[in-house]
Each structure stands twice: as C-alpha cells, then as structure tokens.
Amino acid sequence: MTGERYSITDRIDAATGGMRMRRLRQAEWSRRLVREKQLSTADLIWPIFVREGSGAPQPVESMPGVDRLSVEGCVEAAKRARDLDIPVIALFPYTDPSLRDETGSEALNPENLICRATRAIKAAVPEVGIMCDVALDPYTSHGHDGVMAGDRILNDESVEVLCRQAVVQAEAGCDVIGPSDMMDGRVACIRGALDDAGCRDTMIMAYSAKYASAFYGPFRDAVGSGGMLKGDKRTYQMDYANSDEAVREAAQDLAEGADMIMVKPGLPYLDVLARLAREFGVPTFAYQTSGEYSMIMAAVRNGWLDGDKAMVETLTAYKRAGASGILTYFSPKVAEMMRG
C-alpha cells in the first residue's frame, strides 16, 4: 500500500457512489417497507389425497405430515382451508388396485372417490374452490396417464377418455379442471367437451410445462401408482433440458382455451416459471411437488434444516419468480403460520 490518499471508506464511497445497499436492510421495518413480493394465503392451492372408507388419516410414509383422508376427512380439510383463507384444494385419489384397469375406466364413474369427495365438499363448504386432476394414472393398471397399445401411450384415444373424465368431474361440482396428462390438443378438446355439457364456467388450469421428473416419486406412492408404473413418462412429459419448448406448450394451451397455466416441478424450474410469467402475463402457477416437499421434510427430520424457514423461503421464491400461486403440501402449515 502506497497511500494514505484513499481510505477504505473513500474507495467504497467512490465505487458505490455512496449508495450503500445495506442501508435499507438495517431494520425489520425498513426490510418490510421495501419488500418486493409478499406471500399470502390467497396464493395457496392445497393438494389433498383421498382414500376409500372411514376412520383416521392414513400417513403417506414418504411424505411426513401428509395423510390420505377419507371423504369425511376431506370435508374437514376443506373447512380448515376455508378457516385459513386457502382459496382452493386439489383432490387426488388413492384408487384401490382392484378398481384399476387397462383403460382407467374408474375415471369415468360418476360415483368414483373423487366425485363423491367433490360432492360432499361442495355441499358442506361451497366457498372453497375444488380442483381435480385430469389424467388416468390413478386409475390405470399400468400407471400411465393415458391409454396404451403395446408399450405406446396413444394420444388421441387418451384425449377422448380425458374429455369424459373432465365432464364427469365438472358435473360432480369440480370448479377447476387440471389436465396433467400432457397429451397434445387436450385443452381444446376438454374445453369443447365441458362447453357441450353445459359446464361453461368450469375453469381449466393446464399443466402446460410438465416435465418428466424424478420429483414425483412420493406422490406416486400416495396415489398407489408408483409400483405399477411400467417404464417412464418421457414420451409425453417434457424433457427437463428444454425451456423454449415450454413457451410453445404454454402458447398452445392458451390458444386452446386454458384459463391458467402451470409449471411443474417448481423449484428446479424457476427459470421456466419466470419465463412463462413474463412472456404471457396470464395467471401462472407452480407446483411444489411431492419430491420437493419430501426433500425438505427429510432434511428437517435429520435436524439439517429449519423447516419453517425453508418452507417460507421456497414459497416466496416462487412468488419472486412470478407465480400467481403455488400448489403446495405446506399450504395448511404456512397458512397457520401467516395467521400468526
């Protein structure tokens, strides 16, 4: 050092122009004042697993804190959602293996578990929105989202069944249809089928950029399709190396009549989420998948992470990336925390 000419402080002031970024971070009140995004209970969609029969919640082993609920249990969960200001719950069925077949015909049964749960919840808690998945994997003996011929998943034949599944769910009272199957053209066909059935008000949240991902494993346990799945879903779900393609997928779904779009999984795909949110400016959602949830919970169980902090941080990250809302298994927990 040659000089006393410049002190560290002089150099810092010269470099920053005196604009010290830490100034606004010095107190909780000023951090709150300049915060860009705020997670709210209005951002939450709570996925719930439904099972046959009555009685106590049945824990999903690979998802600590998540249970499969009876229809009655789902009604109680919907009341909890209402009391916590959670706008929507998303229902997923655990289907008894004896009801599964090659074509997923139980999906079309107006008395299936999902339809009965939907009707029971709508009757008891009409102010909570209900979202139902459109895809055949909870109902097929091979665990795929569509119908098969040999080892191929047939697109158009699958779409035909998915349209009927959507109408059955809408007629049971479902408010939001969530096609998660990734067949081509299904949004247009489902919209048409809903309209033809007089369900013009039923919304569609399209799983537009849904990737063939390792982060769905615990979900497949929860709905009982894990052990059944033959092969993988890479001929219909997206390649995780691609994001230009996500833009084209979302553009198609919107042109076909999707009211809302979704990116799934969430955290490893925040770039895709941010891109779609900016590109289209439509309600854009993210799914914090079972695998993301279980990763956090596993670390919490080992004492390696503060679960509450990781929960709020990840959910806020979705908001920062541009999500209108998040499907998350943390919904009741974070809503309780926000209520204080």
Ligand SMILES: NCc1[nH]cc(CCC(=O)O)c1CC(=O)O
């Ligand atoms: N098509 C069904 C469906 N709907 C939501 C999920 C995953 C949700 C999660 O992992 O939390 C899946 C699994 C899959 O596509 O294999």
Ligand SMILES: [Mg+2]
């Ligand atoms: Mg598509």
